[in-house]
Amino acid sequence: MAYVSLVALVPLAAVVARSTDGGLDGFWRSVANDQALASLRITLVASLIVVAINALTGTLVAWVLVRDEFRGKGIVNSLIDLPFALPTIVAGLTLLALYGPKSPVGIDLAFSRAAIVLALLFVTLPFVVRAVQPVLLELDREMEEAAESLGARRRTVFRRIILPNLAPAILAGSGLGFARAVGEFGSLVLITGNIPFKTEVASVFIFSQVESDNVTGAAAVSVVLLLVSLGLLLAIGALSRRVGRHEV
């Protein structure tokens, strides 16, 4: 307990304390200025887009990894964790190499909002896949077979049987991915160009405020970010507890 406090809690308390240095007015002024608001908006919109795409592609990838058989499946399966293992700055550089100014395929997304989404998709890829995979493995095929023998079409089986069973896992994975996306920094610095009002996300905004010695402003935006991701983690916790009880 003491170790957590020392390493994590005291510093975070300092952020909260510093953010209200100028009173609540000062806090409000720091958050409500145009550039800060724009960065927060860009962060949230990009994260939501990423979460929506991830819910879809993550489930698809998990499905293929569990229900399909093909050569090299083991390798593909282990590749899923690559974004967790690869340092984020390398991830950014990597994406820039393929989708940047000197792109060998002629797609230049650098310094655009699409680049934010691309980088976030890369770093949050494993969350939904790894949440859905075990549930799909455990899922009883009998229910699906029963539905099919009663004449349900495959689409109906998926919508009425499989999807409801996967939904909690998809939600939990998406939540974790969202929390990660909101705070992401390393993979975004290189590829987004950090143009205020266009591609500057909240974490990059905080960084630039620290560099220019506006620590109080940085702390205020940090507190907003903290609240968003904390609220989200608590919601996931509550959700998984409810689902857990349900199963018992």
Next chain:
Amino acid sequence: MRSRLALRALALGYLALLLVVPVGVVFRRAFADGVGPVWDAVTTPEALHALWLTCLMVLVAVPLNTVFGVLCALVIVRQRFRGRALLNALVDLPFAVSPVVVGLALVLVYGRTGWFGGWLADQGVQVIFSPLGMILATMFVSLPFVAREVVPVLREVGTEQEQAAETLGASSLQTFVRITLPAIRWGVAYGVVLTTARALGEFGAVSVVSGKIAGRTETLTLLVEDRFQGFDLRGAYAASIVLAVLALGTLLAMNLIGPKGERG
């Protein structure tokens, strides 16, 4: 059958475009002129120092967080006390905090004008803009991994064997070393791998507190950014290759350990 092939192609294509091809391109660009230039770029004094500093982060943060993680998991699973749920939530906190915010937090506590910064400066200890602060940042961001991996394993194992050992007269230390530790070893190992990966690759938090003094407070990840911003693209790719190889090593370790860990 056709729809199954279509799904497979879709999933694999997505992974290829997002993961495999970009990484492949970096490798090809880095080695465009053969191995020589890459070797030169990663053996400059700066690069070697960055590599050493990265290793230092891992060497300090991983053991400390491993010991903490195991203790923390034991407390969360085996003890009943008020605030247990709170501790459980707190351990996950670093997952919810942006790395940049972590860095800022450390500056506010240990910086020149921070809570402890002035006092520490009087004692001649500099935390911010020095490796010490970077170690603290690394510890913060990699805090939860071991505890997260060990908690479910510990739940699964149960207490029967430990109780048996204690009725046979084993001390609590003996019980821990002979019974508990072997039972959770795969969980611990997997947590250590994840902690190492995170410590190696941390960028945001470290970059806020380091001051990026080349050859002094620059880790490999910071070196990549520094070289990229300085238009030394080849050098940035070369340093990235070192990190990518380390990452692939971790990935391999994850796969060797992971499944066994899940079986407990």
